[in-house]
Amino acid sequence: MSEDVSLFGLTGKKVLIIGGGQGMGEASAKFLSRAGCDVALVDLVAERAETVAAMVTANGRQAHVIVGDVLDDAQIPRIVAEAEQKLGGIDLMVSIVGAAAWGSLMDTTAAVWDQQMGLNLRYFFLVAQATAASMMQRGKGGAIVGIASVDGQRASPMRGAYGAAKAGLISLVQTMAVEWAPNQIRVNAIAPGHIVTPRLYDTPQRVEAYGKSLIPLRKRGTPDDIGKAALFLLSDLAAYVNGTTLDVDGGLLAANLFPRGLPGNNG
Ligand SMILES: NC(=O)c1ccc[n+]([C@@H]2O[C@H](COP(=O)([O-])OP(=O)(O)OC[C@H]3O[C@@H](n4cnc5c(N)ncnc54)[C@H](O)[C@@H]3O)[C@@H](O)[C@H]2O)c1
DSSP states (O other): OOSOOGGGTOTTOEEEEETTTSHHHHHHHHHHHHTTOEEEEEESOHHHHHHHHHHHHHTTSOEEEEEOOTTSGGGHHHHHHHHHHHHTSOOEEEEOOOOOOOBOGGGOOHHHHHHHHIIIIIHHHHHHHHHHHHHHHHTSOEEEEEEOOGGGSSOOTTBHHHHHHHHHHHHHHHHHHHHHGGGTEEEEEEEEOSBOOSSOSSOHHHHHHHHHHHSTTSSOBOHHHHHHHHHHHHSGGGTTOOSOEEEESTTHHHHTOOBTBSOOTTO
């Protein structure tokens, strides 16, 4: 590899990627392996993780596939222990899994609320807790990144439960950063804006027009934009960055515009 990656300080580091089978997780695997990391990829779908593992191997680093469901509490200790054993210790972790349910607050049932908290906040707490415990036991410090959203930082009409869960993740990351700092474990979040991932939430034409009209950079982001931010936050370049949320949104939050104007009674 011809790139000079020494600035990142990641050569030989071991990274656990939760949801590493596509999109932002795949992009994180790409940049982290190019910077010298060995990678453990956790995903529900084995074929996805295996495809990404082949790319990591082609980048000259070790790749391990762990099939599992992080929404199943009972699997989390097994997933983290398997990563620890296959990698030979965990230095870094990035957790991608999450998704928004669409609907006004008035239409949000208790079941939807619980599903959104589970998918966007609860599992992250449990996975980060188990990973940090492994890092503490090893005694070499570490770094953790969670994926929040711009929706966690302002009103989130029609995605209220999701926004509340992501706001919770931002708060949780701050507390983890403070409680785990004595162990030299840094914890940060990335807040993506509108990113073109394999799971688009709207028709491409409509989203394209929206992107052009409201995002200051006049384009939606890519999974690579998030992978690069994860690389930065997990690297030595961010050695003094702890407890922060990095907006990767083309200026969306700075512009402070609502996606479809102010909501009506039905959101
Ligand atoms: N796309 C956007 O515009 C946008 C904006 C803001 C925030 N986000 C956040 O970005 C993150 C990534 O979103 P995405 O659409 O790229 O992800 P995704 O749905 O494509 O999932 C990434 C990977 O995680 C795996 N996965 C899903 N559930 C899992 C589980 N329970 N256990 C193990 N693996 C599982 C999937 O198989 C997939 O390979 C989410 O947290 C989302 O809330 C996305």
